[in-house]
Amino acid sequence: MATVVAQPHFIFGLRTDVSNNLCFFDEQTVVFPSGNNCVCYNTVQRTQRFIQGSEKSQGMRALAISANRRYLAVSECGGRATITVFDLQHEQGRKRKVLTAADTPVQEFVCMAFSPDSKYLIGQTGGPEWMLIFWLWEKQKVLATVKTTNSNNPVIQVSFNPYNNTQLCVCGTGVFKLFRYTEGALKQSSFAKVESINFLCHTWMKGERVIAGTDTGRLLVFESGDLRREINADTDKDPNAPRITAILSYSKGFASSLGSGTVCLFEKQEEDNYRRIREIRIPSDPYSSELSLAESQKIDTMCISPAEETLAISTDRGQLYSCSLSSLEMNKEAHAHFEFLSQSFHSKSITGLSVCIQKPLIATCSLDHSVRIWNYETKVLELYKEFQEEAYSIALHPTGLFILVGFSDKLRLMNLLIDDIRTFKEFTVRGCRDCAFSHGGHMFAAVNGNVIHIYSVTSFENILSLKGHNGKVSQAGVLDDSRLVSCGMEGAVYEWNTQSGKRVSESVLNSCSYTDVAFSSDCKSILAVGTDLTLKEIQDCQVLREIPPDEEAHTVVAVSHSGRVVFTGTSSGTIRAIKYPLPLQKDWIMYQAHCGPVTKMVITFDHQFLLTVSADGCLLMWKIIDKEGRGLMSNRQIIHTEEILVTKSDLEEKNMLELKMRLEELQMENEYQLRLKDMNYNEKMKELSDKFTQQIESLKSHQQECEHQKSSAEVTLNHSKELKDLELSCSQKLMVEHERYQDLQRKYERMQEDYEMQLKAAEESRVQGLKEQTQLYEARLQEKTQLLAQCQEDAQQQICDFKEIIKQVEQDEERKIHDIQIKYEKKLHTEKETNTNLKGETSIMTQKFYSLQRQIDDRCTDISKLKQERQRLLGLIRSLESDIEDLKRQISGHEKTNQDKVAEIRTKMQKSVELFMCCHG
Numbered sequence: 001m002a003t004v005v006a007q008p009h010f011i012f013g014l015r016t017d018v019s020n021n022l023c024f025f026d027e028q029t030v031v032f033p034s035g036n037n038c039v040c041y042n043t044v045q046r047t048q049r050f051i052q053g054s055e056k057s058q059g060m061r062a063l064a065i066s067a068n069r070r071y072l073a074v075s076e077c078g079g080r081a082t083i084t085v086f087d088l089q090h091e092q093g094r095k096r097k098v099l100t101a102a103d104t105p106v107q108e109f110v111c112m113a114f115s116p117d118s119k120y121l122i123g124q125t126g127g128p129e130w131m132l133i134f135w136l137w138e139k140q141k142v143l144a145t146v147k148t149t150n151s152n153n154p155v156i157q158v159s160f161n162p163y164n165n166t167q168l169c170v171c172g173t174g175v176f177k178l179f180r181y182t183e184g185a186l187k188q189s190s191f192a193k194v195e196s197i198n199f200l201c202h203t204w205m206k207g208e209r210v211i212a213g214t215d216t217g218r219l220l221v222f223e224s225g226d227l228r229r230e231i232n233a234d235t236d237k238d239p240n241a242p243r244i245t246a247i248l249s250y251s252k253g254f255a256s257s258l259g260s261g262t263v264c265l266f267e268k269q270e271e272d273n274y275r276r277i278r279e280i281r282i283p284s285d286p287y288s289s290e291l292s293l294a295e296s297q298k299i300d301t302m303c304i305s306p307a308e309e310t311l312a313i314s315t316d317r318g319q320l321y322s323c324s325l326s327s328l329e330m331n332k333e334a335h336a337h338f339e340f341l342s343q344s345f346h347s348k349s350i351t352g353l354s355v356c357i358q359k360p361l362i363a364t365c366s367l368d369h370s371v372r373i374w375n376y377e378t379k380v381l382e383l384y385k386e387f388q389e390e391a392y393s394i395a396l397h398p399t400g401l402f403i404l405v406g407f408s409d410k411l412r413l414m415n416l417l418i419d420d421i422r423t424f425k426e427f428t429v430r431g432c433r434d435c436a437f438s439h440g441g442h443m444f445a446a447v448n449g450n451v452i453h454i455y456s457v458t459s460f461e462n463i464l465s466l467k468g469h470n471g472k473v474s475q476a477g478v479l480d481d482s483r484l485v486s487c488g489m490e491g492a493v494y495e496w497n498t499q500s501g502k503r504v505s506e507s508v509l510n511s512c513s514y515t516d517v518a519f520s521s522d523c524k525s526i527l528a529v530g531t532d533l534t535l536k537e538i539q540d541c542q543v544l545r546e547i548p549p550d551e552e553a554h555t556v557v558a559v560s561h562s563g564r565v566v567f568t569g570t571s572s573g574t575i576r577a578i579k580y581p582l583p584l585q586k587d588w589i590m591y592q593a594h595c596g597p598v599t600k601m602v603i604t605f606d607h608q609f610l611l612t613v614s615a616d617g618c619l620l621m622w623k624i625i626d627k628e629g630r631g632l633m634s635n636r637q638i639i640h641t642e643e644i645l646v647t648k649s650d651l652e653e654k655n656m657l658e659l660k661m662r663l664e665e666l667q668m669e670n671e672y673q674l675r676l677k678d679m680n681y682n683e684k685m686k687e688l689s690d691k692f693t694q695q696i697e698s699l700k701s702h703q704q705e706c707e708h709q710k711s712s713a714e715v716t717l718n719h720s721k722e723l724k725d726l727e728l729s730c731s732q733k734l735m736v737e738h739e740r741y742q743d744l745q746r747k748y749e750r751m752q753e754d755y756e757m758q759l760k761a762a763e764e765s766r767v768q769g770l771k772e773q774t775q776l777y778e779a780r781l782q783e784k785t786q787l788l789a790q791c792q793e794d795a796q797q798q799i800c801d802f803k804e805i806i807k808q809v810e811q812d813e814e815r816k817i818h819d820i821q822i823k824y825e826k827k828l829h830t831e832k833e834t835n836t837n838l839k840g841e842t843s844i845m846t847q848k849f850y851s852l853q854r855q856i857d858d859r860c861t862d863i864s865k866l867k868q869e870r871q872r873l874l875g876l877i878r879s880l881e882s883d884i885e886d887l888k889r890q891i892s893g894h895e896k897t898n899q900d901k902v903a904e905i906r907t908k909m910q911k912s913v914e915l916f917m918c919c920h921g
Helices: 325-330 648-858 860-920
Strands: 004-012 029-034 037-042 047-052 060-065 071-076 082-087 094-099 109-114 120-125 131-136 141-147 155-161 164-172 175-182 185-188 199-204 209-214 219-223 226-231 247-250 253-257 262-268 274-281 299-304 310-315 320-324 335-337 350-355 361-366 370-375 380-386 391-396 402-407 411-416 421-427 435-437 443-448 451-456 462-467 473-478 483-488 492-497 503-508 514-519 526-530 535-539 542-547 554-559 565-570 575-579 588-591 598-603 609-614 619-626
Touching (some): 004 047, 004 575, 004 588, 082 120, 109 155, 120 155, 131 164, 141 185, 175 199, 209 247, 209 253, 247 299, 253 274, 320 325, 350 402, 350 609, 370 391, 380 421, 402 435, 402 443, 435 473, 451 473, 483 514, 483 526, 492 514, 492 526, 526 554, 554 598, 565 598
Parallel strands (some): 060 109, 274 335, 350 391
Antiparallel strands (some): 004 619, 037 047, 060 071, 071 082, 082 094, 109 120, 131 141, 175 185, 209 219, 262 274, 310 320, 350 361, 391 402, 402 411, 435 443, 443 451, 451 462, 483 492, 514 526, 535 542, 554 565, 565 575, 575 588, 598 609, 609 619
C-alpha cells in the first residue's frame, strides 16, 4: 500500500451530459458535476470540496437539490442504476441513502426532483421502461410507480408543484402530464392533447399554473394541466425559431432561455400576464477564432441563488456563467451580459498537458481548438486562445515563456505574452501526438508518425531524427538533456541517446500497444503501460516487475520525485497510487477522478500537485500528501519568476493607451473642476435669494398682523354698542313675557281642578261595569265547561273505535302484502332459472358456432351448407336473446307492480296515521 496518497484539490471543467448540472447551495456556493465528482465551489473564496461518485458506476446522469438546500441527489447509470442522496451540510458530503428501482430493471434515471418539504423524491427512468418512481427517500421506500411515456417520446424533465407535495409534472417530446399521488398510487390528472409539441423544459408558478418551453420557441401557460394561452416572447423577429431549453421561476416572474446564448426576464403584470423586461446575453469571446461561437452556445441549465441575487447558467460547451440580478435593477439598460462564474473550461477532450519549473503554470490543449494556460497556485486561467485547427500535444518551456503545440497541420512554437499567445515559428510536422522540451530548454523533441525529431530552440534546426519504431510513437519522454525514452503502438519501448541519436536499450512486446512511459526516480528503470492491462517495470531491456492485469487498462503513468509511489490513470477515469518498488500483487489505492479515459498525467516540479486530464475535458489538481495529511517536502528550492514577454509594438500601444487614458482623465478632471465652481456659485446665489425672500416674507407677515389688530379694535367697538342695544330690547321683551306667564299659570290651575272631578266620576262608572261583566262571563264559563266534559267523553269513545278499525285494516293489508310477495318471489325465481337455462343454451350454441367455424376452415367443399347452418344458428341465438330481453322486461314490469303495491300500502298507512291524529286532535 502506498505511503503517499493524493487528495483532490481543484478541478476545471463541467460535465455537459448530466441533466440539471448546476444548482446553488447558498449565496456563494454552487454545485456542479466535473469528472466523476460533484464539486461544491465557493465563488468568493475560490475553494472546492468534492463529493465523489460511486466506484463501479458508469458515470453520473442527473442532479437534483432539495428545496431546503441541504440534500443533493445524484443518479448514476450502470448495470443497476442508483440514486444517492448526500447531506451537503456535512463537510465531506456524507452519503445518506442509496435508492434503487426495487425489482424493476433500470439502466439510468434521466431526471429527478425533490418535493417542497424535501421528504419525497421522484426519479424518471430511461427507455424502454420510462417509469416514474415516487420514493419516501429517508426510508428508501417506493410509494408508487407509473409509466409516463413510450420510447418514441422521451421525458426530459420532472418536477413537484412547490405548493403541493402530491402533484407532479412530466414533460418531454410530445408529453405534458400532471400526476397526483393519492390512495397509494400516481394518477394522471390532466389529459392535454400535446402529441405534436416537443417540450424541452417547464416551471411552476403559483397554484397549479405551469409555463412550458418548446423547441419552436413557444412559451405555453397551463392551468391545472389544460393549455390556456401563449406568452408573447417576441420571437417573430428571429426567422430561426429559437429553442427554449431552460426556464426558471422566481418571485418577480420567470427567466427563460430564448435561443442561443440569450436569457430573457419576464415580469408578472396584472391579470396574470407576463411582460418581457430584460435580456441577458453571453458575450462574444475575443480570444476565439469565431466570434459568434460563444454567443451561439445552448443554455442547458439555469438556477438562481436563495436570495435571488444571482442568476447562473451552464451551456452545452461546458461553460458556467453568472449575472447579478441586483445590479440589473440598478442598471436600466435593456441588454446585459453574463460573466464567467469561475473560469473558461475546455469543452472537448484534453489531449496535451505540460508544466514548467520557473512558473506555477499548467499548459493544456484540446480538441476544442483551444490552448489554455492555468496557474495552479492562484487557480485561475492566465491565458487562452482558440485556433482554427485541433491541438494534439503541448509542451511548456522550462522558463514558462514559450509553448510548443502540435496542431493537425503544423507544429508551432509560440510566445506567451501578457494577454496573447502568438506564433513565431512553425515546423512542418503534421498531427504531432507528443512533444517535450529538454530540461535546459535548448532542445525539444516532437513525434512525427514513427519518427522522433529533435530540434534546437535557438537555431530551429532539426538536430536529430530518431528512427526505429515500426508503429506510431505514442509517447516521447525526456529524462535529461542526454536521454529520451519512447514507446510505440507496435509494442516497443526504446531508450535513446540524444547526443548521438543511438538506441541505448529496447524492450519489444508485440502483443501490447504501449500508451505511456516514464523513468523511475533513480533513472535506472522505465515504467510502461499499455493495452495488455499491466504496469511493467523495464530495466536493462528486460521486464523486471509486472503488476497482474486488471479489468481496466492503464493509460498513463507518472512517478513521484521521491520515488515512493507511482501514479497511473485508467481507461475508466480512475487514478491509482501504487507503492514503489512495485508489489507483486494488485495492491494500490484507487481514487474516483474522471468519467473518461485519463489522457495525460504530470507531477509539478515542486512535488506538491499531481495533474490529470481526461477525454471528459476536465483538468484535475491533486494534492500529494502523506498518510498524516502533510505535504511532501522537496529537495529542490524552486523560485518562481514573475517576468513576462511583451513585444515592442504591444508596449508602445500600451503606453499610447495609458497616455490617452491620462489625457481623458485630465479632461474629465478639468470638466469636474468647472462643474464644481458652477455648483459653488449657484449655491451662493441660492443662499442670497433665500435670505432676501425670508426678509420679504417677514415684513409681509408683520404688516398683516398690524392690519389684523386695527380691524379687531373696530369690530370690538361695534360689538359693544350692539350689545347694549340688545340688552335693553331683551329687558322689555322679558317683562311682557312674564305677565303672559302669570295669566297662563292661573288658567292651568282652573283646568286641573275640572279634569280631576271628571276623572273621579269615570272611575266609579268603570268599576260598576266591570262587576256586571264579571258575573256574565262566569255564568257562560260554567256552561262551556260542562259542554267540554261531554265532548271529551264522546271523543274517547271514538278513539277506541278507530283503533280497532285500524288494527283490523293493518292485519288485512299485511296478509295481502305477504301473499303478493310470496307469489312474485316464486315467479322471479322461475324466471331466473329460465334465464340461466337460456344463457347456458346460448353458451352451448356459441361453442357450436366456433366448432362449425373450425369445420369450415377444414372442409372448404361444404362452405355453402355450413354458412346456411351458421345463419340458422345465428337466427336461433337472436331469438333466444330476444326472449331473454322479453323476460327481463317482464321482470322489470313485475318489479314496478311490486313497487306500486308498496306505494299503495304506504299511502294507506299514511291515511291511518292521519285518522289517528284526527281522533287525538
